[in-house]
Amino acid sequence: MKIMKKEDLIGQLREKGLKITPQRLAIIDALVENRTRHPGATLIYNEAKKKAKRVSLSTVYATLKELSASGLIKAMEFDRMENRYDANLSEHLNLICKRCGAIVDFNLPATIEQKDITRKTGFVVTDTRMEYYGYCGDCLKRPE
Amino acid sequence: MKIMKKEDLIGQLREKGLKITPQRLAIIDALVENRTRHPGATLIYNEAKKKAKRVSLSTVYATLKELSASGLIKAMEFDRMENRYDANLSEHLNLICKRCGAIVDFNLPATIEQKDITRKTGFVVTDTRMEYYGYCGDCLKRPE
DNA sequence: TTCTAAACTGGAATGGTTCTGAAATGAAAA
DNA sequence: TTTTCATTTCAGAACCATTCCAGTTTAGAA
Numbered sequence: 152m153k154i155m156k157k158e159d160l161i162g163q164l165r166e167k168g169l170k171i172t173p174q175r176l177a178i179i180d181a182l183v184e185n186r187t188r189h190p191g192a193t194l195i196y197n198e199a200k201k202k203a204k205r206v207s208l209s210t211v212y213a214t215l216k217e218l219s220a221s222g223l224i225k226a227m228e229f230d231r232m233e234n235r236y237d238a239n240l241s242e243h244l245n246l247i248c249k250r251c252g253a254i255v256d257f258n259l260p261a262t263i264e265q266k267d268i269t270r271k272t273g274f275v276v277t278d279t280r281m282e283y284y285g286y287c288g289d290c291l292k293r294p295e
Numbered sequence: 296m297k298i299m300k301k302e303d304l305i306g307q308l309r310e311k312g313l314k315i316t317p318q319r320l321a322i323i324d325a326l327v328e329n330r331t332r333h334p335g336a337t338l339i340y341n342e343a344k345k346k347a348k349r350v351s352l353s354t355v356y357a358t359l360k361e362l363s364a365s366g367l368i369k370a371m372e373f374d375r376m377e378n379r380y381d382a383n384l385s386e387h388l389n390l391i392c393k394r395c396g397a398i399v400d401f402n403l404p405a406t407i408e409q410k411d412i413t414r415k416t417g418f419v420v421t422d423t424r425m426e427y428y429g430y431c432g433d434c435l436k437r438p439e
Numbered sequence: 440t441t442c443t444a445a446a447c448t449g450g451a452a453t454g455g456t457t458c459t460g461a462a463a464t465g466a467a468a469a
Numbered sequence: 470t471t472t473t474c475a476t477t478t479c480a481g482a483a484c485c486a487t488t489c490c491a492g493t494t495t496a497g498a499a
Contacts, residue, residue, distance in 0.1 A: 169445085169446090170444095170445065170446065170495085170496050170497075171496080171497095172445095172446065172447080172495080172496070174446080174447070175446090191486095192486080192487085193486095205447080205448080206447090206448095207447065207448050207449070208448095208449090208487095209447075209448060209449075209450095209487095209488085209489090210446080210447055210448075212486090212487060212488070213446080213447085213488090214446095216487095216488090228372070228373055228374035229372055229374065229486095230372035230373065230374065230378055230455085230456080231455095231456075231457085231484095231485085231486085232486090233486065233487095234374055234486080234487085244407070244412075246412065246416065246418045246420075248418075249421070255416065255418065257412055257415075257416060257418075259407065263388070263403065265427070268388075268390065268401055268427065271401075272390065272399065272401060272431075272432065273431065273432025273433075273435070274390045274392075274399065274401075274427075274429055274430070274431050274432060275429045275430050275435060276390075276427045276428070276429040277393070277428055277429040277430070278427075278428045278429070279425075279426065279427045279428065280424065280425065280426035280427070280428065281423075281424065281425040281426070282423065282424035282425070283409070283412065283418075283420045283422075283423045283424070284420070284421055284422045284423065284424065285418055285419045285420040285421040285422070286418070286419050286421070287416075287417065287418050288416065288417025288418060291417070291419060313476085313477095314464085314465050314466075314475095314476060314477065315465080315466095316464080316465070316476095316477065316478080318477080318478070319477090335455095336455080336456085337455095349478080349479085350478090350479095351478065351479050351480070352456095352479095352480095353456095353457085353458090353478075353479060353480075353481090354477080354478055354479075356455090356456060356457070357457090357477080357478080360456090360457090373455095374486080374487080375453095375454085375455085375486095375487070375488085376455090377455065377456095378455080378456085
């Protein structure tokens, strides 16, 4: 797995027989250009509006759903907080600041053997979610 | 950290100066007795109703929020799916079946050093979320 | 250029969770 | 035991990110 670039995503859409629309291009642009921010639907919507004349929030949601269902991006689901999206498919930890909501990637030093899990439990792993919550350096410096 | 038992939870409530009510006792019972199922609010509500004469869903939510805010149980948040609660505070993986929603604990063979993260990024870890998604043995045997 | 399945749109619906304000109650004090 | 009152509980309304819907537009093949 890798960090998805614009061309990767467009290529994959084409390969799946999906249409390349101005909306989809704008959404992919917004996703890739803001990758390190792990953007949510609203941010992607606002960024995409700058690139394509017409984009609706419904389309942003539909496209994000399509992309993550196809495994081209990773959805990070939250409860009372907007879901966030990640074009970095390499196995890594997301450090999520509980105060400001910032999400930063942290590469894992070693991976847990998924084979072992299947052997012991019969459970077949298709995707993982590993998140560490706490406070980022910036927030720790800031007064409450 | 450990697997919380009924007495642990009640003791902690008392220590925090919170009142021991029939509703809270029933909710704690439901939580502990169904721990391995990683119950959601609805299941806890239904189980609690069997123990206490009167319990409302609002109270279940309020109590679960109280308990997880105090770090006595762990909330697992989802987007379009009920949040689930875990009285097992030891660091472990949750294997989540994408078909039936079953959640099974899997003890981690080794932990990632949280000190290293702070040293490298300044981020201070307070709690973690590690979930592996896929299909459980039972679902793999069942026809689609 | 024509044609049609796929994609887009705005608004309504959804559903788990939180909020609200009034009524009930645990438990400390009298 | 009774009083007292901050805490807790309750039912229903509100919330809000996300999904659904039905009508309109459009990408791309023929």
